[in-house]
Amino acid sequence: PEGTTVTVGDDGTATVTYPDQSTDTIKGSDLVRPATDADKYEPEGVEITVNRNTKLGPTEAKEAIKNAQSLPERTTYSWADEKLPDTSTPGQKDGWVVVTYPDTSHDIVPVKINVKKDAESYAVTPNNKVSVDKGEDVDPASLVTVTDPDGKQVQLPAGSIDWKDGAKPDLTTQGDKTGSVEVTFLDGSKKDTDVTIHVKTDAETYDPQAQPWTTTVGKTPKADEVISSTDKNGKKMPSDANYTWKTEPNTSKIGEASGEVTVTYADGSHDDVPVTINVKDKLNDNEKYHIYGKDGLKVDKGQTLDPKDAIDVKDANGKETTLPEKSKVEWTKDKEPDFSQAGKDVTGEVTVTYPDHTQSDSVPVTVHVTGESDKYKVAPRDGVTVQRGGQVDPETTVVAQTPDGKPTSFPDETTHKWVTAPDTSTTGNRTGVVETTFPDGSTTTTTVSVTVEPNQSDKTTPKVPAKEPVANTSSLTDGEKANVQKNVEDANKDEN
Known part of the structure; x- marks a missing residue:
C-alpha cells in the first residue's frame, strides 16, 4: 500500500513496514548473493x-x-x-x-x-620466365604457383587458372611478352597475376647442322645444300630460312675443305654453322644425287605409299631432277610407316640404292594417315551445366561440325570419353578434355567448358527441431529414429 517503507540491514535482510506499522521480513539470504566475476x-x-x-x-x-x-x-x-x-x-x-x-x-x-575470400588469403606467384617457340601454345596454369595461407603449394581444379580476358599475350613474334593470368578459387573469388613469357628467336629455336657433302674439284656447292633439312633436335628447318657462305670452302684440290654457313631466319636472327666438304675428282651416284622427304604426304588408312612418291631428288647443283634408271627406292628396313593408324602422323625412312651400287643415307619422311577425324571437326558445346557434385556425360559436351564449321552429326559408333573430367565439387566454370574416337579408330581431343551450379543442399538450410529425448544418444532405437525423422520433416514441411 501507499506509505509502505522498506529498510535493509547489514546482512541484506529487508524489513517491510506498512502504514499501520505492521511489518514483514525477507531474509537476506533470499535477496543477496556474493558478487561473481x-x-x-x-x-x-x-x-x-x-x-x-x-x-x-x-x-x-x-x-x-x-x-x-x-x-x-x-x-x-x-x-x-x-x-x-x-x-x-x-x-x-x-x-x-x-x-x-x-x-x-x-x-x-x-x-x-x-x-x-580465398583470393585475399592465398598467394599467386609467377614462375620463373618461361621460354617458348613462336606460335607455341602455353598453358597459363604452368606460369604461376598457388600457395595457401600456410605457404603450402596447392593444386586447383582444371580450368581454375586461365588467361584474363583480353590479356593473353601475342606469342607469334619474338621477345619478352607480358600477360595476365586469372586464378579462380574454390569460393569463386578471383586474383590476377602478371606473367612474362620469352618468345624465342628462330636462332634460339633451331640448332642447324651440316650434312655430309661431296663435290668435285673446283666446284663449290650452294650454302643451302650442305645444311641438313632437320636440325640437331629433329626439327624441320623453316622453309623461309636463307643460307649464305660466311666462309666459302676452298675446293681447288682433292681432300677435305672447311667452310662456314650463315643461316638467316625470317625474324632476322641467325646461326653460323661450320661445315666440311669432301672434294673428289669424280662423284659416285650417291654424291651426284641428294634425296629429301616430301612435305604434306597423306595416305588413306590401310592404303600403301610407294617410297618413290615420298621423296624429292636434286642433283649436285641443287636443281630438281630424277633418279638415274635402275635406281632402287625402298623403305629402309624396319622403318616402313604403319598406315593402319587412322588420323595419325606416322614416320618412316627411305633409302635409295643407285646403279653404281652406292647407297643414300636414310631420309626421314612423315605421312598423315587420313581418317574420319580429318572429316569432322569436334567443337565444344555451349551452355553445358551440371549441379554441384553431379556427373557430366562427355557426349553432351561436344558437337560435330564439318571441317568448315557447319553443323553435322557424328557417324554411328563414335564414342566419347573423358581424358580429364571437370571437377564438379565446387560451383563455377570448369574445363575438361574429351577424347572422341571415330569408328575407324582415329581420335581427336577437345577442351570443353562446364558451368557447375549450386545443388539443392547449397540453396537450402534445413531447420533444426527441438531435441528428442532418447535413452542412449549413441544408439537410437527404431522408434526413436522415427520420432527424430518426423520432427525434422515437421520442422521443414513449409520449405517444400
Missing part, C-alpha cells in the same frame, strides 16, 4: 578476420574479446556450440564467445567474424 567484468566483443574454413577455437575466441588482457588470469574463452559461425564461405558472420572466469561464472559476448 561475471558481475565485476564487462568483456567487449571485437571483429576478427580469419581465412576460409578456419576451425574456430579458443585462440580465435580470445582474439574476439577486445579487453581480454584486462580480465582475470585463468579466464577461458570458447565458442557457444549452438551458434558456432560457419567459416566455409566468405563474408561477415555472427558468433558468440563464452567467457568463463576463474570462479566458473561466465558471460556470453556477441562478436563479428570476417571470413576472408
Whole structure:
C-alpha cells in the first residue's frame, strides 16, 4: 500500500513496514548473493578476420574479446556450440564467445567474424620466365604457383587458372611478352597475376647442322645444300630460312675443305654453322644425287605409299631432277610407316640404292594417315551445366561440325570419353578434355567448358527441431529414429 517503507540491514535482510506499522521480513539470504566475476567484468566483443574454413577455437575466441588482457588470469574463452559461425564461405558472420572466469561464472559476448575470400588469403606467384617457340601454345596454369595461407603449394581444379580476358599475350613474334593470368578459387573469388613469357628467336629455336657433302674439284656447292633439312633436335628447318657462305670452302684440290654457313631466319636472327666438304675428282651416284622427304604426304588408312612418291631428288647443283634408271627406292628396313593408324602422323625412312651400287643415307619422311577425324571437326558445346557434385556425360559436351564449321552429326559408333573430367565439387566454370574416337579408330581431343551450379543442399538450410529425448544418444532405437525423422520433416514441411 501507499506509505509502505522498506529498510535493509547489514546482512541484506529487508524489513517491510506498512502504514499501520505492521511489518514483514525477507531474509537476506533470499535477496543477496556474493558478487561473481561475471558481475565485476564487462568483456567487449571485437571483429576478427580469419581465412576460409578456419576451425574456430579458443585462440580465435580470445582474439574476439577486445579487453581480454584486462580480465582475470585463468579466464577461458570458447565458442557457444549452438551458434558456432560457419567459416566455409566468405563474408561477415555472427558468433558468440563464452567467457568463463576463474570462479566458473561466465558471460556470453556477441562478436563479428570476417571470413576472408580465398583470393585475399592465398598467394599467386609467377614462375620463373618461361621460354617458348613462336606460335607455341602455353598453358597459363604452368606460369604461376598457388600457395595457401600456410605457404603450402596447392593444386586447383582444371580450368581454375586461365588467361584474363583480353590479356593473353601475342606469342607469334619474338621477345619478352607480358600477360595476365586469372586464378579462380574454390569460393569463386578471383586474383590476377602478371606473367612474362620469352618468345624465342628462330636462332634460339633451331640448332642447324651440316650434312655430309661431296663435290668435285673446283666446284663449290650452294650454302643451302650442305645444311641438313632437320636440325640437331629433329626439327624441320623453316622453309623461309636463307643460307649464305660466311666462309666459302676452298675446293681447288682433292681432300677435305672447311667452310662456314650463315643461316638467316625470317625474324632476322641467325646461326653460323661450320661445315666440311669432301672434294673428289669424280662423284659416285650417291654424291651426284641428294634425296629429301616430301612435305604434306597423306595416305588413306590401310592404303600403301610407294617410297618413290615420298621423296624429292636434286642433283649436285641443287636443281630438281630424277633418279638415274635402275635406281632402287625402298623403305629402309624396319622403318616402313604403319598406315593402319587412322588420323595419325606416322614416320618412316627411305633409302635409295643407285646403279653404281652406292647407297643414300636414310631420309626421314612423315605421312598423315587420313581418317574420319580429318572429316569432322569436334567443337565444344555451349551452355553445358551440371549441379554441384553431379556427373557430366562427355557426349553432351561436344558437337560435330564439318571441317568448315557447319553443323553435322557424328557417324554411328563414335564414342566419347573423358581424358580429364571437370571437377564438379565446387560451383563455377570448369574445363575438361574429351577424347572422341571415330569408328575407324582415329581420335581427336577437345577442351570443353562446364558451368557447375549450386545443388539443392547449397540453396537450402534445413531447420533444426527441438531435441528428442532418447535413452542412449549413441544408439537410437527404431522408434526413436522415427520420432527424430518426423520432427525434422515437421520442422521443414513449409520449405517444400
